[in-house]
Amino acid sequence: MIIEAVPPALPLDRLVLRGAADAPALLLRSGPLSYEALRAGVAKLAGWLGTVVREPGARVACWLPKTELACLMPLAAARAGLVYVPINPLLKRAQVAHILADSGAMLLIANAARLATLEPGDRAGAEMIDERDAWAGVEDASPLGDPSRHDPAQLAQILYTSGSTGKPKGVMLNHANLWFGAVSVATYLKLAPHDRLLGVMPLSFDYGQNQLLGGWYAGASIAPLDYLTPRDVVKTVAREALTTLAAIPPLWVQLLEQDWGDAGATLRRLTNTGGALTVDLVRKLRARFPQADLYAMYGLTEAFRSTYLDPALIDAHPTSIGTAIPLAEVMVVADDGSETIAGEEGELVHAGPLVAQGYWQDTERTAERFRPAPAWSRHGGIAVWSGDRVLRDGDGLLHFAGRRDAMIKTSGNRVSPQEVEDAALATGLVVEAVALGLPDARLGQAIHLVARAAPGADRESLPRALTAALPNFMVPQAIHWREAMPLNPNGKVDRAALSQELSRDRAA
Template identity: 60%
Template sequence: MTDDLTKRSQPLDHLALRGDRDAPALLFKAMTITHGEMDRRVGRLAAILVGMGMQPGDRVATWLGKSWLACMMPLAAVRAGLVHVPVNPVLKRAQLAHILSDSGSRILITNAARGASLVEGDIPDGCAIADDTQLAAQAEADGQELSPSSRDPEELAAILYTSGSTGRPKGVMLSSRNMWLGAESVAAYLGLTTDDRVLGVLPLSFDYGQNQLLSSWYAGASVAPLDYLMPGEVVRAADRFAITTLAGVPPLWVQLIEIDWPLEVTQRMRRLTNSGGALTRHLVQRLGAIFPTTRIFAMYGLTEAFRSTYLDPALINERPDSVGKAIPHAEILIVRADGSPTDPDEPGELVHCGPLVAQGYWQDAERTALRFKPAPPHSHFGGIAVWSGDKARVDADGFITFVGRDDEMIKSSGNRISPTELEEAVQSTGLAAEAVALGIPDPALGHAIAIVVRPSASGGPDPETFEAALRARLRADLPNFMQPRHIIVRTDMPRNPNGKLDRVAIAAEANSALEAAA
């Protein structure tokens, strides 16, 4: 089965060839780029990158908003034989510096304002900065174009950085095959067609956001990329571009259900898709009331295997707590600790098998070995599988329900946030001697971030002054989605018999304190 899918895979840049060359591929405020023009620009961008001295396998990073160049880089990098490293534009200098250094990127493509914000030490030796406006102007002009590549779909095509439960963000390695089959799978089960128009509101560094581009182009459809500040902009863009498909995460839906949607916009909407957190029953009901003729897809995924399950929209009201069944090209097993299959409704670990499984973590054999392990013996695909660490159960009809996470990952506004990275940031200020980061259940965000902290000697004796100073430093050092809602100041921290911080006790005390203060 895997061999047949491998033969179907193509180099990722061939997605630029699938649509009608005169049909729209990208829709911007005052610009429409056809599939044919996209192919030409991908070819020119690839030629420019090769002309800059890039060698096969080199990494090229982008730190950009949703420009046409940012949208096409996943294809242009493959055509040039390079590996694309997209960096979320909301990340700050410290996170960017880590990703550039860890990936060994040779070029960072960004805009002038972002480039000017960088200081010595942010850009590692051997990495040059390229201005996106200049590159875009070159690619828009007539010039050399690289032809569609004949590269092995198994070659590394992208590294997507995602936070782990411990340590700094780690790079998930994706091949053309991973992304091609992911695009094919999603286009199939969503039923995307050439006349669909997809509104791209999710970050392109997010596998969910990137796949909106790739699955749409696989189907020959078009995408309207949108960077927005206020949720009302999403509604206006959906109207302006006659959008038929909208993807989001739960915090966005919480905002969008509070807005008045024009009837002609909701009637045009064919599908809504959700991942990055579960849809609540309230959200399902409100979305159904606003979009009565729209299909709502509840989905579950993880960057290491892209997407795992989806729920048939016809069952969204009957089974609102389920994440459904495996998507095409995926095999999802729920197993006990010994790898044997669980009984119906028995919780176990969710294991993802098949060709969507990534190639591991970039230059991190230790963490790769912990997550990427041989598939359970009863797997049809076999090979290496992703052992998610997530608890789930499957019922007698094969429907999967997510139970919880084994790790301490904080998921807020659709972002997976490492507690260790937060704690390191707090302690690096010099104001805190010890810190523990927690995810507090929140109906809008999924988790609100709480920091339990013991001030250092330099933190000062006044808790209010300390909190204000710490928040000011964190605002400068961390992106908005990593900012804590709660800071709980303690003069001592509970410890276990081994002398380590007792995270269970700290979390219990923090929850009690916040409930009492509410």
């Protein structure tokens, strides 16, 4: 879907005006919260924030599950002229202390149990307020009721990456970045006021937060959920008659193992990012939810979202990540800086109004990732050079090949981990697979496969199946079976943890 001209960006807090006053904006366990109540809540919370933190542009952090306050914070902080720093509730003391110190947050809102885990030196000067005390202050606050007139170029948020390599880094997003992200996603997903979205991803994750922002742009309603088991997701879909379910591949695998019965009958839209869909996963999702459109998407925090595949093409092109989303220019750049031809692998480079403002207080890493767009770019300006390798097929559709820094170099061959993983999944013997390259004196890197077996599968037959399916240099040197894969705080398979685990095992 195309947006013919770039619409004007507005201050982020104006999203509260998009829905009908009596329509539900949030579907909370305590009951629905209308758009009228959302407007009042954002105004009161913004007014309270302004009394606690009086410095314009100050950073305010929130370390909470998906409570009502956590859902309102992005808009309330924006209205108060503050910079919001959401912290994943799954993070532990060391990561939170780093985020507080790095961001220079003046305020942290969390629950008592989380605050109790922090030591005095972890607070980095931030005032600590329990969520219950914050709500008490909000009740007595004067509302900051008028929609703001902030410059859309003003910094609005700092989103910290999961830190799988090194310490987390903060991606800077202004009001325009967040507003345009909501516009783009609501447009190509064809969201409408009657839609009811499930929010299972962390709100500190750009994909999770956009369930709120994109849904509110469309005037739709969102059911925030902190689930303990996949069964909780199934029950919530049924209880709230949800139309839209967003997840990442590890969660899809778990959800497909559930007995849905009639629970998914209301679903009209499934969206995936945070990892590539496999042919098998696409087929199973299409079979389980035949009435729902399946959107394969690709994104990175530094540009929020880059591509999506039209659901009409998913059956014929199940592994494609599609084409550029509205408002984005996506290029495939060859190693010599030229535009690639069909079938030629290159780096995905994203230009346009969704490109973030760089990394907070990190000019060196900003200069590495945020660089001028190629001379032949239509949009120009600063682009995000993703480091991800893709290729464009003859139909103009993009296909993910792997990360430049994740490619395995074995026996002089460059091997995409995803190709090995896809081959393992295609055998039907495994339901999850992660390919890693570990140092090897003979090969440079040896391919190791970590796998979770399919129910009743003959594990001993997997090496033979892979030998039959892959060139010799791509066949894993070792297979490690796991009953469950480790996940990082955003719910993705933690490749770094697996690599460290295998390396320790080999050294022991």
